[in-house]
Amino acid sequence: MPSVSVQRLFTDNRERLDLCWLAGQQGSLRVVTVGALSDSTAGLIAHLNLTHPHRFQVLGAHEMAYLQSLDEGALATAWEGIFSSELVAIFLSEGCVLLPALAERAEQRSIPVMGASVDSTSVINQIRHYLSQELAEQESLHGVFMVILEVGVLITGDSGAGKSELALELITRGNGLVADDVVEFYRITPDTLQGRCPPLLRDFLEVRGLGLLNIRSIFGETAVRPRKNLKLIVHLERPSSGDLNTCERLPMGRQTQSILGVAIPRVVLPVAVGRNLAVLVEAATRNFILEQRGINSTQEFIDRQQQFMQESCAQGDSHEF
Known part of the structure; x- marks a missing residue:
């Protein structure tokens, strides 16, 4: 305690x-x-x-x-x-x-x-x-905590899903690492979680085949961040059949994950050979930023489709006369 x-x-x-x-x-x-x-x-x-x-x-x-x-x-x-x-x-x-x-x-x-x-x-x-x-309430989670486009993003997934390799590519694209493997989250306000790295693991990222990398030494001071508020969770998931066609194309309802009683938005990204996960994670983060500003791309498309159908019906009715 x-x-x-x-x-x-x-x-x-x-x-x-x-x-x-x-x-x-x-x-x-x-x-x-x-x-x-x-x-x-x-x-x-x-x-x-x-x-x-x-x-x-x-x-x-x-x-x-x-x-x-x-x-x-x-x-x-x-x-x-x-x-x-x-x-x-x-x-x-x-x-x-x-x-x-x-x-x-x-x-x-x-x-x-x-x-x-x-x-x-x-x-x-x-x-x-x-x-x-x-004295904030604390909970430790497994994953990689990144600062992507200045948004705190926790990358989760099963062992071997490629979280660390993804984190390394995101770092090369100018994003920052907070913690790898174990992330300590603190509830600093009723609806705010802050993620930090345990002192023992600070600055290090483990990549299969390369071992432990000191991100601060390799990429510089700006590649490592001491802490960040958690805003988004990106979960890497391998399709059970290995076929991306089995995955939902247009997820409608927003998923969330509760951590210390705080609901955090969650995006599930299917993992498959040839997918550029770094680009997808950055796109998911940009989409989250837009949603925070009241812009929902999926809903915008649905509204446009409904309007198009209504206009088509109206034009069909006018031709009957």
């Missing part, structure tokens, strides 16, 4: 937010897991909230001024609201000075307190985006 420790969060965002440790560093091994993104009992990160607890509380100039304005009894109640059982860490934004009472409680309860020189909104936006990336 994906998880992020406070120490890792601090290290990864230190430069961007100009972070520093203020108190409670002994609690840096506290972790937040993937369930934090969907847990309705506690928020993830926001400004000070004493009624609905957050795992990460952000205190800026306004919040600190509010706390300092409270009398002793109200302040004690506020501290109890801040240091809830769900609390993982506290951010002091805008270069606010750490109050002694806050430092004391943070040390007692091993709650990390980090300081940031940027404003509180920047802290919230950055940490929320970071956690949504790192």
